Amino acid sequence: MTREELLASHAAGEREFQGADLSGVNLSGANLEGALLGSANLEGANLEGAKLCGADLGGAKLSGVNLSRADLSRARLPLTYMYELNLSGANLSWADLSRAQLILANLSGANLSGANLYRTELGDANLSGANLSGANLKEAEHVNLDGTIGLFVNITVQEVLDRYAAGKRDFSGVVLSEADRKGLSMIGVSMIGVNLSGADLSGAFLREANLSGASLSGVNLSRANLSFTILDGANLSGANLSGANLDGVNLSGANLSGANLSKANLNFATLDGANLSGANLSGADLRGARLGQADLSKADLSKADLRGAFLRGVKLTGANLTEANLTGAIGL
Secondary structure, eight states, rough: HHHHHHHEEEEEEOBBOOBBTTTOOBBOOOBOOOOOOEEEEETTOOOOOOTTTTTTTOOOOOOOOOOOOOOTTTTTTTTOOOOTOBBTTTBBBOOBBTOOOOOTTTTOOOOOOOOOOOOBBBOOOOOOOOOOOBBBTTBBBBBBTTOOOOOOOOHHHHHHHHHHHHTTOBTTTOOSOOOSTTTTTTTOOBBBBOTTTOOBOOOOTTTTTOOOOOTTOOOTTTOOOOOOOOOOTOOTOOBBOOOOOOOTTTTTTTTOOTOTEEEEEEEETTOOOBOOTTTTTTOBBBBOOOOOOBBOTTOTTTBBBTTTTOOTTOOOOTOOOOOOOTTOOBBB
């Protein structure tokens, strides 16, 4: 079947393409929403940027397929073999990937929020910058080619520390039980999509960590050192970050609504597009910080230092700026 035949049939309302031979076809940017492509042959096809939301690809042959930046939200891919697939930047939110094989797949920057990864094999998959918030990682396996097993299981902080001491640094997707650990100290670890909601990690030292897409709502990180840590897309709603060192941290797109950031050090932090509505930033050091398009409505910025901060497009409705220092701020 050619690209033209497939798209014409889809545009006419046809959705059933099970077992179709689409090997090597260029379908980049194609709209195939809701298409039923189970057991179809798509080997070597180019689906970059294709719209496949709600599509059924269960059991499809996908060897060599390019799915970078494709929209696979709510798509069905259970039991599907996706060895070395390029899914970088793809939207897989709420997709069913249960029992799928994603060994060596490139999922960098992919959105896997809410995805079903039950018993999914992710050996040596590239998950850098991926958003795993709310994903079901129960019994998912991260068996790497060197024989080590990843941590998509419930483990204790002590087990993480023991593995850290043994040289392990990648704890992406870990679900921690008994997460409270004041003064926790680890440098340069990758904990993409980790769930630490409500944990007491006051005084923790997590410098240069990757906590992209992490679930940290209500966590206590007061006086913690998170300098140069990646927290883009993380959920920190209601978190306590008072007095924390967040120098150079990346919080772009993060949810910090209602968070306590009083007297926190946010020098040169990146907060573009972050939700800081109702947050307490009183006395915070935001010199040189980037806050482009951030939502600071009803936030408390009293006595905050915003010298040289980038504030273009920022929302300040109802914000308290009493005695805030805005010298040299850009965009106001």
